[in-house]
Amino acid sequence: MKTIDYIFIDNNLQIPKYKQLVSSIQKAIESELLQKGDKVDSINTICKAFSLSRDTVMVAFNELKTRGILTSIPGKGYYIKSTNINFQEKVFLLFDELNAFKEDLYNSFMRNLSNKIKVDIYFHHFNRKVFNSLITENTGNYSRYVIMPASFQNFYPLFSKLPKNRIYILDQTKTEFKNKYPGVYQNFEKDIYNALISGNDLLRKYKKLILVFPAGKEPKGQLKGFVRYCNDYNWEYEIIQNPFNRDIKKEEVYIAPNDRHLVYLVKEINKNNLNLGKDVGLISYNDTPLKEIAANGITTISTDFEKMGESLAKLIENKQTKLIENPSSLIIRNSL
Amino acid sequence: MKTIDYIFIDNNLQIPKYKQLVSSIQKAIESELLQKGDKVDSINTICKAFSLSRDTVMVAFNELKTRGILTSIPGKGYYIKSTNINFQEKVFLLFDELNAFKEDLYNSFMRNLSNKIKVDIYFHHFNRKVFNSLITENTGNYSRYVIMPASFQNFYPLFSKLPKNRIYILDQTKTEFKNKYPGVYQNFEKDIYNALISGNDLLRKYKKLILVFPAGKEPKGQLKGFVRYCNDYNWEYEIIQNPFNRDIKKEEVYIAPNDRHLVYLVKEINKNNLNLGKDVGLISYNDTPLKEIAANGITTISTDFEKMGESLAKLIENKQTKLIENPSSLIIRNSL
DNA sequence: TCTAATTTGTGCGTATGTATG
């Protein structure tokens, strides 16, 4: 029988065998007995050599895989992928797209996470195929999976091979999987509804509300909440796909979730010598520092991305399984 | 024994041998070592030359056959049928940090890249250890490496195991490795120098230039270019680490590369009833759409991130090895 | 081309101890 000199298993010890195996490999890396790229003995040889169950070795190797230390190639074997044994956890973070307010979310998430946790970031760009392949390709290589599903439907089957209780849904959720997966989400419908109510006094000087809703990436809850508010409070309203070539009239309020639309609207309002915040109202979505000084202050409906990052980090650090609704508010500035 | 110079098999590598064989042939076609119609060495010569099993070679050749790259003539041998290889390019993209103007750069890069190329994005957060481990851990997993080295020194040794001619330096470069690696870079010193010259007429109404330079992440070229301009044009100048608690006086111009400093300055200027663009000047760095409407328009020194993404995509698509200086300009708005 | 050996990956069943309510 082959002798393996870097693994030590003691049956009488209190420590579970698979954990002894994990720390054996770690120590072998520390003492440079095992180096990057080295092949580790196969599951079968190890379980025979130490009379362990195949499963026990598998459990140990899987943990090392989720920490990024080992990698496996079916039919070939296990290899040392990284000699950095400091990370206890590796997080798979799947965003929809890179944009300005992700900066706050991501930085707050990283700041609130202990440095024993490593985060890899991916983007699916609202492309279902990319979304699918990123998840399936990275299955098994991370200890936590944080996923921003955008408005994709029916993606549970993708999760079937991910470890349960290690999945977190970010930003969006549906009633269908409430209480099914933990995470932090925006209640889009409620947020816009309540934000508009809290702006009732300021809105009174206008006659018509216009939501700019391109209907691609935007969450449908926004639309629902807007329509519900308009109906409940007897507003004349309109939903448009974009503001371009539109004749902007006095006593209109525009709600523009997209920043390029926002910039266009501000410029058009100035060009037509309309007074922003008096003749025409403007409400933006997702706050960034610059909106405080843009057009003398843009009123914004925004979820608290700092808080979202913090809540997510806490969920992961403390292994909690809550579903947290992220706070949102209307930040009132001169544009309304 | 015959020497075969276009096949490379490494038994210690984690990649299956037949896959190494497939990519050897592909790379030989790419580099025009093998051309359409060429005869490939026979299965027997290859399996003897590299001590492989006959089957291993067969598996590789069969895969190349089903992909339409090879064709076989019984009794004669294998021939290159098509040089149209569509093997999946994977790009390793290492950014410094996630921030608002990366959005433009990244989106333009992705838009200009053919969609068969996959991009994984990483961040080193100006942490040298993270920078090192991300590169070493991902060595061998990608066909292209795009690296934003920030102001790190002496990182060539890290590149030794990366495939040569597959490395691109982004955003920063040093005279030391000009002409060594292709890429797209900002000439920070020249850009700020020329931008300020192009603003000479507008600057004339002020007396003192103040650069807000936190001296951490910011490239030193900015500082050098600023000082050189001030000396060449006889300006009174000052360099401060941050604008907080500073008494802002008339006839001062602030150059604020950091957006939080920018927002603070605008608010302070308003609070002190100073007239932005008349009493006090303000120049920002890195343009984003919102800066057009912030404080009635913020004058900005900015490299063209759209162009940077486009140039980078073209370098990769066309396998060029140029080092491109990205265009930069002073975008004049009301704040100066 | 066929057969065989080795390896990872997955699924299912079983058993034991421990913690929780």
Next chain:
DNA sequence: GCATACATACGCACAAATTAG
């Protein structure tokens, strides 16, 4: 005392990938 859930450990079978002869 009982039911339940969870972690640990073992055994077996089968699928799919890799490599060899």
